[in-house]
Amino acid sequence: MNVAVRILVAFLLAYATALAAQEQAASAVPPEPIPGTYEECFHEPIFEGKVCTVQANRDARVGVILIHGLGGSTDDWKNTIPALAKDFHVLAFDLPGFGKSDKGSQEYSPTRYARLAHFLADRYFPNKDYHIVGHSMGGAIALRFAAQRPLRFQRLVLIDAAGILHPQVISKFQAGSMLERTSGVKQTRGFAERLSGKLLEQVDKLPISPIDIANSALGRDQVLQGGPEKIAALELAGEDFSYAVTSVNEPTLILWGDSDLTVPLRTGKVLAARMPYARLEIIADAGHEPMQDQIEQTNTLVRKHLLTGEHSLTEQFQPLPAKPAMTSKREGICKNDSGMTFEGDYRSIDLRDCSNVTIRNARIGHLHVYNSRATLTDTDILGKEEGVYAEYADLTVTNGDISGDTAIHAKYSRLDLAGVHLKGNKDAVKAYGSKVVFSISEIHSPHTNGAMHAYKQMDDGVL
Numbered sequence: 001m002n003v004a005v006r007i008l009v010a011f012l013l014a015y016a017t018a019l020a021a022q023e024q025a026a027s028a029v030p031p032e033p034i035p036g037t038y039e040e041c042f043h044e045p046i047f048e049g050k051v052c053t054v055q056a057n058r059d060a061r062v063g064v065i066l067i068h069g070l071g072g073s074t075d076d077w078k079n080t081i082p083a084l085a086k087d088f089h090v091l092a093f094d095l096p097g098f099g100k101s102d103k104g105s106q107e108y109s110p111t112r113y114a115r116l117a118h119f120l121a122d123r124y125f126p127n128k129d130y131h132i133v134g135h136s137m138g139g140a141i142a143l144r145f146a147a148q149r150p151l152r153f154q155r156l157v158l159i160d161a162a163g164i165l166h167p168q169v170i171s172k173f174q175a176g177s178m179l180e181r182t183s184g185v186k187q188t189r190g191f192a193e194r195l196s197g198k199l200l201e202q203v204d205k206l207p208i209s210p211i212d213i214a215n216s217a218l219g220r221d222q223v224l225q226g227g228p229e230k231i232a233a234l235e236l237a238g239e240d241f242s243y244a245v246t247s248v249n250e251p252t253l254i255l256w257g258d259s260d261l262t263v264p265l266r267t268g269k270v271l272a273a274r275m276p277y278a279r280l281e282i283i284a285d286a287g288h289e290p291m292q293d294q295i296e297q298t299n300t301l302v303r304k305h306l307l308t309g310e311h312s313l314t315e316q317f318q319p320l321p322a323k324p325a326m327t328s329k330r331e332g333i334c335k336n337d338s339g340m341t342f343e344g345d346y347r348s349i350d351l352r353d354c355s356n357v358t359i360r361n362a363r364i365g366h367l368h369v370y371n372s373r374a375t376l377t378d379t380d381i382l383g384k385e386e387g388v389y390a391e392y393a394d395l396t397v398t399n400g401d402i403s404g405d406t407a408i409h410a411k412y413s414r415l416d417l418a419g420v421h422l423k424g425n426k427d428a429v430k431a432y433g434s435k436v437v438f439s440i441s442e443i444h445s446p447h448t449n450g451a452m453h454a455y456k457q458m459d460d461g462v463l
Contacts, residue, residue, distance in 0.1 A: 046116040049102030056085035063125040066092040069136025073099030083299035097228030109235035114145040133157040147244035156252040163236035165439040242451035252278040253305040257286030270419035273399040369393040410434040431458035
């Protein structure tokens with residue numbers, strides 16, 4: 001029992017890291033009213049409590065709803081509201097549990113928050129088209145809202161959206177960020193992520209998960225002490241956004257601070273690759289809150305996305321032309337080395353006893369990894385018998401298609417797959433003594449078909 005408690009505490013602390021990063025930026029002094037805005041509080045039917053809103057330029061013909069993140073409030077948009085109010089009817093609101101809205105021990109989930117946003121849209125924009133802009137947890141709420149196909153909703157902006165990847169992946173990243181902040185050395189990140197990853201794998205063995213605690217009134221009151229931040233963090237971690245990511249057809253702008261230590265840029269890359277009409281803009285010299293760190297650039301990008309005409313906007317989301325058939329006979333080899341990078345087309349790549357290998361923007365006929373650690377990004381593996389063979393390997397794969405009779409054959413390995421499509425004529429994954437984390441991925445094989453967002457410990461099994 002003591003071991004289980006320690007694991008649970010570690011899990012909660014990993015999520016608290018993101019919360020602390022945001023709360024440190026918030027002032028303890030109540031925010032001053034934003035010039036030119038109108039504040040209103042009233043009773044709402046979703047959480048059955050008081051919700052407080054801020055509006056600007058109520059006479060505009062098109063609306064914009066702003067949704068803040070974990071631990072935030074409408075004050076997070078103090079630099080955004082005046083810029084958008086030049087052209088739009090702007091509505092921001094304090095999420096229940098935060099700001100001036102009522103607080104309590106409730107299920108503060110993205111799905112419930114999205115229902116509240118839908119209620120507010122109908123109340124304030126009954127006859128207006130409108131857009132949604134969400135930051136951090138608010139980005140996840142905005143994504144969930146958009147997937148509900150609301151009437152009159154037009155365009156979406158996601159700013160450093162949190163909670164999209166599997167909670168193990170997010171927790172590992174935050175553990176690495178925490179050590180990087182305290183040590184000031186970026187090289188400590190990899191060690192912290194690997195160590196926390198091994199610890200967090202044990203959470204899956206607990207008789208009750210941290211998500212179950214947030215969903216239980218007893219768990220919220222006794223374990224989380226009714227704290228809205230902890231409840232909302234775990235509720236966010238417990239939601240699977242696989243369907244939302246692939247189903248939102250409205251034009252979507254994804255903004256990300258290049259120095260975000262709270263939510264990995266990897267999330268933005270997965271969203272941009274897997275959402276039908278999305279593009280990613282990385283904002284230099286910005287952390288988790290680009291709208292505070294790079295005010296003018298962020299406002300310019302958001303306004304341009306929301307104001308651009310339909311024809312011009314459509315041109316930005318044209319699909320890339322099909323690549324020519326792969327004919328490369330090049331072979332990539334790494335033996336007893338570190339830091340090698342592979343790009344382009346390869347008939348095969350063989351990694352043996354290597355570390356910190358990077359494979360990006362590549363197409364590979366077969367990837368063989370033995371006792372090595374590698375990161376793959378935007379890479380397709382077009383195997384025949386096997387796409388990937390991994391033994392005593394640690395692979396992190398972001399975006400790309402992997403195919404073969406057996407797409408991935410793993411032995412005693414750790415695999416972290418985000419935004420990956422696996423297609424196996426016989427097996428999508430065949431594994432022995434291996435651990436696999438899927439985030440917003442898809443599997444197609446005779447055994448499994450559809451979205452996959454889960455942690456799998458595969459002692460001897462197939463998918």
